[in-house]
Amino acid sequence: MIKVGIVGGTGYTGVELLRVLAVHPQAQLHCITSRSEAGIPVSDLYPNLRGHFDLAFSEPDVAVLCQCDLVFFATPHGVAMRMVPELMAAGVRVVDLSADFRLKNLDVWAKWYGMPHESPEWAGKAVYGLPEVVRSELHGAQLVANPGCYPTAVQLGFLPLLENKLVDSSRLIADAKSGSSGAGRQASVGMLHGEVGESFKAYGASGHRHLPEIRQGLSQAAGTAVGVTFVPHLVPMIRGIEATLYAELHNVGDFDRLQELYEERYRDEPFVDVMPFGSHPETRSVRGANHCRMALHRQENSNVVIVTSVIDNLVKGAAGQAVQNMNVMFGLPEIMGLEAPAMLP
C-alpha cells in the first residue's frame, strides 16, 4: 500500500486525483492539504466523493507529508519548487503536476513563469514524466515532472514523425483546443459560464506557457531544435483536449507507411490508441479515461500529414498520467486504477 499525500487538493486536478485514487487498490490517501479549505471535509467540497473519503483538508505540514511514500503536487506553479527539496531529503517521492520541474532550461522557465526558479538542483534531476518516452527512467525516479495537458496531446501525436525524421521539423503547427476545466477552479470573470458557454475563441495566440514545453519535448524527439507554432483555443465544454497537428513530409511516398509506423510505435502502450487512417477521434471517447486516441489524415495529393489527437485534460493530461507515473515508479501494473472505459455519452 502506497501512502499518498496531495498538496493543493481543491482544484479540478485535485478532485480528479481523488476520483482516480478512490478505486486504486494500492494507494491510500494519507493527507490532502489546502490552506483555504483546511478543516473542511473533502466530501463537503466535492459531493461526488461522499462515502469515498472521510478525510478533511489540512494545513500544509511538511512533517505530515514526510510520512508519505509519494506526494502529488496539484498546486499553481511556484509552490512545489519550494517544498520539494525538503521532501527529497526525507526520501519522499514526488509527482509534481504543476509546471515547476518541466523545463530543463531555467532561464526559459523564469521568463515564462515570471519568477526565478528556486530549486535548480532538483530541476536538473527531475524526470519529465511522459511514460511513452521515458518509462525506464521512471522506475527509480524520486522526482517526476508530470507533463502539461496540451504538451501531452501534442507530443504523442508528433513523436513518430519526429523520431523517424520524416517531416520538416522547422514548420510544425499544433492547433489545439481545450475544455474549460483546463483553466482551473479559480474565480474569474473570464471563465464564468456566461462567458465561456456557446462561444469559441483562440487565446494565448501570441505565446502560451506550454509552447516552450512542447518545443523542448519535440526537439528532444527530433534530435534538433524544432520550429513549432502552437495556438490554444477554448471550447465550451468542460473536459477534453483535441490537437490537430500539421507537418510536411520530406518524401510524399512515406504516406504509405505512416499508419503502420504509428501503430508500431504505440503497439505496447496501454494508453495510446492509434485509430484507423482517416478516423476522427472525439474528446468524449476519452472522457474520464487515461487514453490518448489519435488518427492520421491526408488531403488529396498533399504532402501535409494531419494528426488529430485527443485526451482528457484532467486524466491523461494531469491526474491520470500522474497515477500512471506513480504505478511505474512503484513497480505496479501500469494500468492499475486506470482500467475503466471513458464515459460516453
Added chain:
Amino acid sequence: MIKVGIVGGTGYTGVELLRVLAVHPQAQLHCITSRSEAGIPVSDLYPNLRGHFDLAFSEPDVAVLCQCDLVFFATPHGVAMRMVPELMAAGVRVVDLSADFRLKNLDVWAKWYGMPHESPEWAGKAVYGLPEVVRSELHGAQLVANPGCYPTAVQLGFLPLLENKLVDSSRLIADAKSGSSGAGRQASVGMLHGEVGESFKAYGASGHRHLPEIRQGLSQAAGTAVGVTFVPHLVPMIRGIEATLYAELHNVGDFDRLQELYEERYRDEPFVDVMPFGSHPETRSVRGANHCRMALHRQENSNVVIVTSVIDNLVKGAAGQAVQNMNVMFGLPEIMGLEAPAMLP
C-alpha cells in the same frame, strides 16, 4: 462468472451497460444483439470501448441468448414481452430495462404504450426492481422490470413521506428535469444539438408514460391511491435527472423529525445518500455513478415539504440499477462493479 447477454445494445442504455460491465469482476459478456448493426464491432460504434470488448453486434438469436445466465433488454417497449417467455422457459433470468413489465395493470399499460400486452402471465410475475423497496424479492426473481429513470428519482424522494403517511397523498407534485440522453439515440429533429442546446422546456406536461409508473409505485408505498402531478422537462445537458418534489405535511410539527426519518430510512442503502437539510444536490454529483442524492427543504413556516432528488438517468435510472439488480439476484455484493465515484467536474 455470470454469462451475460444484451438485447438491443446500440442505444445509450446499451453502451452504458457495457461501460459498467467492463469493470464488473463477475460478469462476462456472451453476446450483444442489434438488428441494425449486426456484424459491426461494438467498439466501432463506441470508441470509448476500444480495447475493452472484442465482440461484435449479432442478430438476435434466442438459442444464443439461452446460453446466458442473465439477459438484459435495452430495447424499445414491445420487444422484451415477446421474447421473455421463451427465455423464462429456458431458465434464463432477465432484467428488462424497457417498460414492458413495469405496470401491473395491463389495461393501463396498453393505454399508455399503444398496444396490447403480449405476456400477461409474466407481467404478473415480474418483480419491479427498485432494490430499496423489494430487495428480498429480488434474490429469487427470474424476471425483473427495471424502473424508469424519472420514477426512480421520484419514488426514492417521496417514499419516506408516504410510507409514514405524513403528507396529503392526494396532492403530490413532481417537477422533474432530465438531460437529453433520456430520449435515446434515435435520429430525430427534436433532439438535435441545435434544438436542445441553450434552451429549456417542459414536455409531456399533459401526460407522460412515466406518470402511471410513478402513481403505481407511490400508491403502493402509501397504501392508497395517490394523486400526483408529474411534469418532465428537457435540460440542455446529456446526463442527469433532478426531481423537485412537493407535498403538504398533515402536521407541521413533523418537520422536526423529517431529516432523521430520511436518514434512518436510507441508512443501510449503499446507493441513496441523504444530504444535510437544505443542501442542493447537483446532477453532476452522481454523473456516471449509481447514487441517488437527495435533500429536504422548507420555506419559512410553510407546511410544504420540498425534496430535491438527483440521479444519473443512465446509471441509477437505467444500466446501473440493472446491474445492481443483477448483483442482488445472483447473491453478489450489491455494489460490485458500481464502486467508482461520480465524475465531477
Added chain:
Amino acid sequence: MIKVGIVGGTGYTGVELLRVLAVHPQAQLHCITSRSEAGIPVSDLYPNLRGHFDLAFSEPDVAVLCQCDLVFFATPHGVAMRMVPELMAAGVRVVDLSADFRLKNLDVWAKWYGMPHESPEWAGKAVYGLPEVVRSELHGAQLVANPGCYPTAVQLGFLPLLENKLVDSSRLIADAKSGSSGAGRQASVGMLHGEVGESFKAYGASGHRHLPEIRQGLSQAAGTAVGVTFVPHLVPMIRGIEATLYAELHNVGDFDRLQELYEERYRDEPFVDVMPFGSHPETRSVRGANHCRMALHRQENSNVVIVTSVIDNLVKGAAGQAVQNMNVMFGLPEIMGLEAPAMLP
C-alpha cells in the same frame, strides 16, 4: 430624443440595455458609469458593441446623470436607493432594474436584503413596473421599479387565475428554472463554466429574494394574501427562464374556459403570447426578445392547472422590460426598439 444614462453598466443587464438601446430610434446614450471600468471604452469590454457605441465608462457623477431625461440603474441592490432622491429632486426619471424599490413593505425588504432601506419615501411612490398590470400608472411615473426576472415569469403566468379567483390561492407552487446569466457577471467559483456546465440543481430552495416579490404581486392580483412555494433552479444555459406553475381549480369545470380567459386577458398585450392549449414554450423562442410565451396544461381529470411560462431573463426579465417601461413613461409606441424576433436556433 430621450437622453439616457446608465448607472452600473458592466454587468449582463448593462450590456443588454446597450444592445437594446443601440437600435432604439428615440434613445440616445448620454453616459454610462462604472467605478471599476471608468475610462475603458464600452466596446473594449463588449466587442459586440464595436461600431455601435463610442462612449467609455465614466465614474458615477450625479451632475452628469442629472443632465439625463432617464436614468437606468443596473446596479446591485443598495445603490439606487441612495442616489434616487437626488435624481428625483432634479426631475430626472428613473427605471431601477435592481431590487431597491420593488417591495412595498420595507421591513420585508430589510430582512431579505440585509440592510435598512434608505429611501422609504420614494419606495412608497415607486411604481412596480409590470406594464401588463400597471400600464396607466406608468405614464406619469417618475420612479419605476423594474420587476425581477423570476417574478415576471411567475406573475404573468398566474395572473389570470388569481384575478378571476379561480384557484386555491393558498397553495400555489412555482417551480422555476434560469440560465446562468441571471447570477450576473461577478467572478465566483460557483458560476464557473466548469461548475455550471452539464449539471442541474435547485438553489435557494429554503427561500430566495424573489419570493417576497412574487408573493406581493400575486397577493395584489388575488386581493388576498396568497400562499406560494417558489423554488428556483440553475440550468446549464446562458439565457432564459422557464416557470412551471401549479394551482388547484376550485371548480374543475372551469378548465373549459381557461384558454379563452388567458387569451382574452393578454389579447392586447404586445409582449405576452398565449400559445395553444398543451403547447410547450421553449426558452429559445424568446431568446433576445421581450416576449413572455405561455401555455396551459391539464393531466387527465386532475383539478391542477399547469402553466408553463418562458421569458429571456435579460430582456423581459430585465433590460427589455426596462425599455418597455421607458417607452410607456415617455409616450412612445410600447414596442419601439423591441421589435426584433427572438434568435432561434
Added chain:
Amino acid sequence: MIKVGIVGGTGYTGVELLRVLAVHPQAQLHCITSRSEAGIPVSDLYPNLRGHFDLAFSEPDVAVLCQCDLVFFATPHGVAMRMVPELMAAGVRVVDLSADFRLKNLDVWAKWYGMPHESPEWAGKAVYGLPEVVRSELHGAQLVANPGCYPTAVQLGFLPLLENKLVDSSRLIADAKSGSSGAGRQASVGMLHGEVGESFKAYGASGHRHLPEIRQGLSQAAGTAVGVTFVPHLVPMIRGIEATLYAELHNVGDFDRLQELYEERYRDEPFVDVMPFGSHPETRSVRGANHCRMALHRQENSNVVIVTSVIDNLVKGAAGQAVQNMNVMFGLPEIMGLEAPAMLP
C-alpha cells in the same frame, strides 16, 4: 419594397433569413416553400416568429416564385440549379445560399457534390457573392452564389496577405471550427445533442466540400493556384465559426505593417472588423450579427502569420450575407436590416 420568395425555408438557414427579413424595411415576404411542411404556418415550426409572419409554407410553385423580385434558395445542393433557369428567364433575381453556383470548374463541382451540374450556362454567369471582393459586380447581377460559411471566414482572413503576395501561398493552413447549426436541421444520429454536446472533434479532415471553394477564392486573390490545407471541426455550441489561419511571410520584416494593411483593406467595409493586434475574437461577439471580426498574431520571432477570424455561420456565413447581397443588388444601403449588434452573452 422588394417582393421576396424563399425556397426551402424549413432549415436553420431558412428561419435565419426570416429573422433577418422580419426587421428589413424594404423586403416583403411573398412566399416560402417547403414540400414537407406545406400548409403549416411558419410560426408553428418556429415559435420565435409568432406575431411576425402570418404566412404558411407552400408547395414550390414556379409561377408564384416568378411573381417575386428576388428568390432566395435555402435548399440542399442540387435544387437551385434545376429551378434557376426558369426564374432567370422570367427576370427574377436569385441569391442561392446552396453550393450549386459557387464553383466555376464544374468538373470539380461534380466530383465533390456527386452529380453532374445541370445548369452550366448559369454557373458561368453567377457572381460569387463575397461583397468585400465583388461589390461592383453585384449591382447588376441576376444570379448570386452566396458563399459557404467556412469559405467566408477563411477568405476574409487570408485576403490581404494574398492580394499583396506577402506569404508563401503554397502552404496555407486553415484550421476551422463550427457550431452544430452548420450541419443543418435534418434528423441524424451524429448531430443529436447527446452526440455533439460536451465533445469536440475534427471531421472531414481528408477532404471537405468547402475545400475547393476556399481554394478557388484564395487562388483568385493570389493570382495563382494556392496550396491550402483545410480541416473543419465540430464545436459543442450552436452558432459560430472560428478559423485560425497560418501562413509564412516571405519577408519577416513585413510583420510591422500587417496590422495597418488589414485595417486599410477593410476600412470601408461595414461588416469586417479588424481588432487590435493580438486580440482574440470570440464567436459570441458576432452571434446573430453579420460581422466578421479578425485579429493578427505572431509568436516570438516566427515568420508565421496567425489570423483568427470569426463569423456567425448562419448570418455572415449564410442568411445575413444573402441579405447583404440583396441590398447591394437592389441599390439599398448595404447594412439595411443588418444593423443590430450581436447578442452577448
